[in-house]
Amino acid sequence: MTEAHVTAAVLVIGNEILSGRTKDANLPYLGERLAELGIRLAEARVVPDLEAEIVAAVDALRARYTYVFTTGGIGPTHDDITAECVAAAFGRPLIRNPEALALLQAHYAPGDLNEARLRMANTPEGASLIENPISHAPGFRIENVHVLAGVPAVMRAMFEGLAPGLTGGPPLRSRTLTSKLPEGALAAGLGAVQERYPEVDIGSYPSFRDGRPSVAVVLRATDEPRLAAAAEEVGALIRDLGAEPRETG
Amino acid sequence: MTEAHVTAAVLVIGNEILSGRTKDANLPYLGERLAELGIRLAEARVVPDLEAEIVAAVDALRARYTYVFTTGGIGPTHDDITAECVAAAFGRPLIRNPEALALLQAHYAPGDLNEARLRMANTPEGASLIENPISHAPGFRIENVHVLAGVPAVMRAMFEGLAPGLTGGPPLRSRTLTSKLPEGALAAGLGAVQERYPEVDIGSYPSFRDGRPSVAVVLRATDEPRLAAAAEEVGALIRDLGAEPRETG
Missing domain, CATH: 3.40.980.10 (MoaB/Mog-like domain)
Incomplete structure (x- = not known):
């Protein structure tokens, strides 16, 4: 990370x-x-x-x-x-x-x-x-x-x-992809993306509304092209699992 | 404390x-x-x-x-x-x-x-x-x-x-007295009450609404009679300073 x-x-x-x-x-x-x-x-x-x-x-x-x-x-x-x-x-x-x-x-x-x-x-x-x-x-x-x-x-x-x-390093960019998947369906694929992009910090945040699961995947990195590529892969993963990723942040 | x-x-x-x-x-x-x-x-x-x-x-x-x-x-x-x-x-x-x-x-x-x-x-x-x-x-x-x-x-x-x-001690009771005083007007008297009641934890929390100051004094203790006595003194202090204490919690 x-x-x-x-x-x-x-x-x-x-x-x-x-x-x-x-x-x-x-x-x-x-x-x-x-x-x-x-x-x-x-x-x-x-x-x-x-x-x-x-x-x-x-x-x-x-x-x-x-x-x-x-x-x-x-x-x-x-x-x-x-x-x-x-x-x-x-x-x-x-x-x-x-x-x-x-x-x-x-x-x-x-x-x-x-x-x-x-x-x-x-x-x-x-x-x-x-x-x-x-x-x-x-x-x-x-x-x-x-x-x-x-x-x-x-x-x-x-x-x-x-x-x-204050003297900072390069700013940390973030992308958030939310979908109506349960977190456990996404977990294996998401772990694989994380392994391919060690320089991107990928977090997964589940929530429940009216008993229906949803999960926000947050990607953070200083390197924009790598961040974009990792987000692309997460989006593809969500679609492969039959859901639609929404960019929420 | x-x-x-x-x-x-x-x-x-x-x-x-x-x-x-x-x-x-x-x-x-x-x-x-x-x-x-x-x-x-x-x-x-x-x-x-x-x-x-x-x-x-x-x-x-x-x-x-x-x-x-x-x-x-x-x-x-x-x-x-x-x-x-x-x-x-x-x-x-x-x-x-x-x-x-x-x-x-x-x-x-x-x-x-x-x-x-x-x-x-x-x-x-x-x-x-x-x-x-x-x-x-x-x-x-x-x-x-x-x-x-x-x-x-x-x-x-x-x-x-x-x-x-879980095994707790005696529950911590609290009283909150709020008034439209600036915190600095109350500070000396409040410090004196704290000294007289070392077993009561007295906190002072200022806020500003529309630029007008207000302060919440929170008293916490396990000993109810001492808590009540300290709250009484704080109330009297607020009145002495020309304001009206409101019990807000």
Whole structure:
């Protein structure tokens, strides 16, 4: 399986995701956008708002992947501990970042910039800021770790601001062929196509609607001619099995 | 932070989640249901369909948490490798499970039970089956690891079948108080409540609608009287700040 060699991990920080209260919306967004940038999202973790857990996950992921993106835990309340944890992971002191402080001072009326909100100006020493065009309190980057907000609209704005500075490999293209076959009918032929196209990543995703099976075959590769050839073979396979492939993505 | 001492991890297996193609729906379901059963979902990971990644994650999680639930990768196609990987993680041979085979033989017409579908009868040696009332191919349990389907309807049916056999601690109760305050106004007072109630896990979740802030304070604990007392204090805090708390969950 050959994909882009530039990799990323996402670390979702927050009890609310683990309790089921909040459905994470950031992971699919980042997965899709990173793929467009030629960066393969290779792993994601969700950890609670506990320092030891966050530090361990940041450390494990930053050593392993080209880029790490964290979401959540950068607000003003007691459960927002991401900045401290990232500082600890890098063994750097947590400082009140002067540039972040200036941003908050420009946004809040003097009486409103209380101690809790001032915490949002804390970053590890040496971090550079990530702009927050929506609610102003910035994210930050330190080495390969990008610390983003958890609120999806803010996370997206932060990510789009930093995206032009990310260096990806060739973008991963994808084709999706859906048919009303049961997955098990397609499996042998699909495995054979996968063997002939090791550089194309072929996934098979079954679903059931009104009890009737359908299967989406997703092909992903950086090499367009090989992707097209593999998709052609999958389409032929589906037709051989008496169904009609629909291109659905 | 005191919560239930029985813990769980969810391991989501599948390239489609990391590529952003598929939004995971299983994690919030499991987080919520486990909490009701007195089991704290303490971590989740998403890994691609790669043997080394799946084996490493199964090993890390099963050593650390009371229960592990995997989702995905148990279908008939070449990218369904969860059973092999769990067998490898436990150092056990992968066998054609006779009981699983009988289930498939009862479901499929003889000509339809091809080699690909027969793979769905493979389990690590010594695994016990988890019933699949929807599409018949079973999941399985080995020690504390429960291997479930990725298709949400099937995953849920499997989980509900095994849920009565899980041993939880006291259920985690929660209260949610929402108000139209900006999070930063609430932060100092909320931190003080958290300090007075270390056994209640208090989270603060901001959102913005039409540019106007709102914040949901979620309190979770196993001890109902302490939970009620902490929620009372949070309500009073919100009123002191000139807003009206709404109980939203």
